[in-house]
Amino acid sequence: MNNLLTKIDKYFHKHSDSILGIDIGTSTIKIVEVNRQKGQLFLRNAVLLDLPANILEDGYIIGITALGTLLQQTIAKNGIKAQEAVVAVSGRSIFVREVAFPTMTKDELKEAIKWDMEKYVPFAPGSYYHDFAIVGKSSEEAEMKVLLVAAPQDLVSTVVSTVRAAGLKTLAVDIESLAIYRSLSGAENAVVVDLGGQAAQVIVYQNGSPCVTRAIPINGQRFTETIMRVLELEYAEAETLKQRQRNLLKKDLEDESVLHTQLSVLVSELAKEIRRTLEYFQMQNKYAVVDKVFLTGGGAKLDNLAQQLASELDMFVAVHNPTANLSIPPAFDPAQWQEIAPQFSVAIGLALAEVTA
Ligand SMILES: Nc1ncnc2c1ncn2[C@@H]1O[C@H](COP(=O)(O)OP(=O)(O)OP(=O)(O)O)[C@@H](O)[C@H]1O
Ligand SMILES: [Mg+2]
Known part of the structure; x- marks a missing residue:
């Protein structure tokens, strides 16, 4: 697809x-x-x-x-x-899900999905567009994995x-x-964390298919708000500082500042969300291996975020280069x-x- x-x-x-x-x-x-x-x-x-x-x-x-x-x-x-x-x-109203279907041809699947779609999507009949792609074999014999996507x-x-x-x-x-x-290249089985301004998502890819997509509550704005609160700044000032200041997250034993501590709490929360998503994924895909995390979105530009997440998760974490x-x-x-x-x-x-x- x-x-x-x-x-x-x-x-x-x-x-x-x-x-x-x-x-x-x-x-x-x-x-x-x-x-x-x-x-x-x-x-x-x-x-x-x-x-x-x-x-x-x-x-x-x-x-x-x-x-x-x-x-x-x-x-x-x-x-x-x-x-x-x-x-x-x-956004929240986009529907993306992997579903198992009996093995059949693409044309047969198209027909089957036309009748079955209503079972899966949370939208009123006729109010959405949908599409699908066969993304692999299911663990069950005679079944295949199909990625269903729909949007109002x-x-x-x-x-x-x-x-x-x-x-x-x-x-x-x-x-x-x-x-x-x-x-992305060379990341058929990886996690991508897209850190936007007011929204963020964790996506787990398996053989190139986004098999889990979860919205998470840690986003760029949360980091700015923390800086704003701790340093008592206006939002715009905190935003400028966040974007310009190097080493905001760097572990520095001499500088156990409140700001550093508070920002680290957010990074730990982010690590927890990633871990939780991976656990959810692993429950359904016991033998699948996902060992790389890529960060995208403006929030990924936060200096040292990848390094700090890597040490929290004990996984390879890198900022994505598109x-x-x-x-x-x-x-x-x-x-x-x-x-x-x-x-x-x-x-x-x-x-x-x-x-x-
Ligand atoms: N140098 C930087 N360091 C840290 N954060 C940054 C930097 N530059 C931009 N950001 C943050 O990136 C965020 C915006 O990212 P992006 O443009 O990816 O969001 P968006 O695509 O508009 O949001 P979404 O995808 O959630 O709808 C803002 O929170 C901003 O503070
Ligand atoms: Mg975005």
């Missing part, structure tokens, strides 16, 4: 070599332009902007025109040429309308976990890009979609 919900889009034309990946998060918007030439992938542009107020409500875009205009202006200002975008839907139609349509308001075409609508996976297989623009400083790249994981994965429409 490369392009969830592609069927909402009926543009049967040949798309150009450059594709936009647009990731509208709870805190920021990420826009990337990826160009494909002779099998080579080039990142042409990467733009990060704060999400303005009054755009999102409960995960739904309520400011379609305002956001569309902002996207259009940003694209023009940054010299972005591509006009076709892949976008994501995210009204949620999808707000995203598509926003893209239209920006003067762009939607090539596909995807979900974040599938997009992130496309930007451009491991892409050339970056000559104007980018590689070291600087390395630092901000994890925040672009979803957007890059979206732009890497194999669009077939």
Whole structure:
């Protein structure tokens, strides 16, 4: 399953070599332009902007025109040429689950799912889009694992309308976990922790399929709020300090400051959430091995977070680099890009979609 919900889009034309990946998060918007030439992938542009107020409500875009205009202006200002975008839907109302089905052909499965979907999804009949992919054999003989994905139609349509308001075409609508996976290499069996602004999720991949996705209550905002409370700062000041200050989490025996202690509590909570997700996964997949954790999202940029989590979990933990297989623009400083790249994981994965429409 490369392009969830592609069927909402009926543009049967040949798309150009450059594709936009647009990731509208709870805190920021990420826009990337990826160009494909002779099998080579080039990142042409990467733009990060704060999400303005009054755009999102409960995960739904309520400011379609305002956001569309902002996207259009940003694209023009940054010299972005591509006009076709892949976008994501995210949040609590997205349904992603692995389900076992008797072994059958893809066409038979399509029919079976059409009738069975209502059993699984928490949405009213006819109010959602769905898609599926066969992701492997089940532990039971004569069964296969199928990844089911569904999203409310009204949620999808707000995203598509926003893209239209920006003067762009939607090539596909995807979900974040599938997009992130496309930007990962060598991580068929791994955990990804996407630390966003007001939302965060832990995703366990098995053979490349996001078989467990859990929302967790530790996010970037929680770190900022802790700094704000301990140092008695305004939110914006605490945010600036968090982003600029090095070694905020580094273990330093001489500096057992209250801030360090409080931030470490959050890291321990995060480690607990990851462990809990892995335990849940392991209960259902007794013989599966997952031994790597990758951090993505803006929260992954917190200095030393990966190191501290690695020591808490006693596992390999690394900050994810979504451009491991892409050339970056000559104007980018590689070291600087390395630092901000994890925040672009979803957007890059979206732009890497194999669009077939
Ligand atoms: N240098 C940095 N150090 C620590 N945290 C950072 C840094 N830069 C950004 N962040 C944090 O990243 C978070 C935003 O991340 P991101 O852009 O991935 O979120 P989002 O995609 O908008 O949110 P979500 O995916 O949850 O909807 C904010 O909480 C911000 O404080
Ligand atoms: Mg995000």
